Amino acid sequence: MQEHDLSFVRAELVANQPAPRGQKGFGHWLRRNMFATPFDGVLTVLAVLFIAYSLPPLLNWAFIDAQWTGSDRSFCATVAQGGVQPDGWSGACWAFVGAKFQQFLYGRYPIDERWRVALTGVLFVLLIVPLLVPRAPHKALNAILLFVVFPVVAFFLLVGGWFGLEYVETPLWGGLMVTLVLSFVGIAVSLPLGIVLALGRRSQMPVVKMICVIFIETVRGVPLVTVLFMASVMLPLFLPAGVTFDKFLRALIGVALFASAYMAEVVRGGLQAIPKGQYEGADSLGLGYWQKMGLIVLPQALKLVIPGIVNTFIGLFKDTSLVYIIGMFDLLGAVRQNFSDATWASPQTPMTGLVFAGFVFWCFCFGMSRYSIFMERLLDTGHKR
């Protein structure tokens, strides 16, 4: 009966079959991602209508109808508004941004001295890029250069008054450079201060702990505007007669103290997430408090809270725009100040200026958040609990 054996064992694999016609291609993707259910279909139609309604006018305004060149407001105003454009025209006035670009960057910094700001900026980029690229060597030297040497050099370059450089007082500073100086100092001060405050808050010493808790909770409970007001109005009251602080420095102190309270809470989260065994292990090795924290706990804790730290940095960067309220002109302040410039005032100017400022802020913040995601993946050692 063996010749009637009907069983069949295949010796080789079947060649891969193409996916069924209905399960592949654009049509399938469309069905799956746009029209899976009737409700989904309705949503898709609504979304398409929304895009069709809002995107073309937006593109029109920003690019096609936009005025790219011009020397004064008449280029960006309609005939009825005293300009050259046809009635009903609406477009971005990029000519305004072009004309004011230097001012948006440097504020009222003397024109002949602006190379100093540019040089500081170039130095900053040259130092920070290798620090951010993981493969670049000499990280320790780089960090010392950026956080110790660079601030000193930048101070002499920006303020001047030494080495034959003309003294430039801070009320003349403005624009993007103020935003960047405030954020850099704020970040460089708030991280160490925040770590100290967080350690203080978890300290076993009641007096230290209480002081830290009161500071952190008070600062976190009030808006930055009031802290800035405090720094600008009350700091002079606190100091002996005759001692005056620069307004810019006062704002710096306000911003840095404010950010450090938030940083402290982020770092505390990381410290709490480190298992007790790590602390005890360090103790049993005979390490002192600072060795234990510096060598064992903080490296792990800070790594855990990188997203939180970068979020605080982003918050700080965005918050620098509030110095406008105490009368300083950062990027947003410089843009806002130019709305009332009679040469350029037109109905399109505010929107154009704000879109430009928003785009600059957005690039910095979005870049920071992307870098933090990249860093998080890089440092992920797989020790997930």
Place this chain on the structure above:
Amino acid sequence: MASQDTVRDDGVAKASLLYDPKVRGIVVQVLVFVGLFAFVYWIVGNTIENLQRSNISSGFGFLSGRSGFDVATSVIAYDSDSTYGRALVVGLLNTLVVAVLGVFTASIIGFLVGVGRLSRNWLVRKICTVYVEVFRNIPPLLVIFFWYFGVLSVLPLPRDSIGLPFGSYLNSRGFFFPKPIWGEGAWLIGLALLLAIAMIFFVKRRAAARQMATGQQFPVLWTSLGLLLGLPLLAFALTGFPLSFEFPQLSTFNLVGGISVKPEFLALYLALSFYTASFIAEIVRAGILGISKGQTEASYALGLRSGTTLRLVIIPQALRIIIPPLTSQYLNLTKNSSLAIAIGYPDLVAIGGTILNQTGQAIEVVAIWMVVYLGLSLATSVFMNWFNARMALVER
């Protein structure tokens, strides 16, 4: 076993006092305390001296002085003859109004966008992602300026107002809508509404009790909606429709009558809502993603529909993850409302700033700000903690 004798415990080890953690702790604390005390003493001394030199009398007596300035938007009666104290109350109320409305709107937009970012629909997902990434990465002050200078101030002048449905108008002076005027017997409608709410509570309790006892469900939602709409409508009809509207009328320079909402308020309210909503959306998304897929699958396996699954299984669990960060976003919104000063909406900080400039009472005004904002923070967190405790997992 003999080796046990070789280790002898002499009691407390003889260490130098320098290395005794207890002694060190006390020394450090005493040093910190003395340092802080000296610092505060120095500051207070300087302040008193400075105040004496500039002839500013400290204390809160200035609050009863005549303010002499006007406030554009006020919930309670206020004019320039009112006191500084009343001006501050006006500011506080304005802060609260914009904060409460902002929290409400931001929550709605935030939840919608957060759920939208998890939608199966590719287009909806992308639109929501773009929204979140745009608003999260620009300063709130810029969003406020955007609405105020970019959108609201380029609206047409009052004589070319944009007409909207229901007799409302939009122009560069703000948003105008009809003012309802309640006639005689209108209080009965309010009473009916209260009655409806009381009945809903009663129905809900009875329905829950019945379901526990018999397993039979009762359509609570529809009954509640019916009561909520039906009873006031009935009262409205029985009292003979005691409602008329005062429509805004176009006059030479502005619209008169009706209720007007100032552009400053609109700009602040819209900006805070849209800005905070992007953060709330991320919190909601993280909360929903934090619920394991097994929960959904188990719920489907029990035969629950997707809507019911969302309502009874996913959202109650997600809320536990969502509430604590949501609280801090609400607090952020309240604190960000102080940016009102940049566009001239009279909130607590703006009015306090005016008073500070007029009287020079810097310490008192800043103290009032601190107390009020800390109080608001505390009140919000107490309420949210209570809500969180109600929502928290009850483990047996």
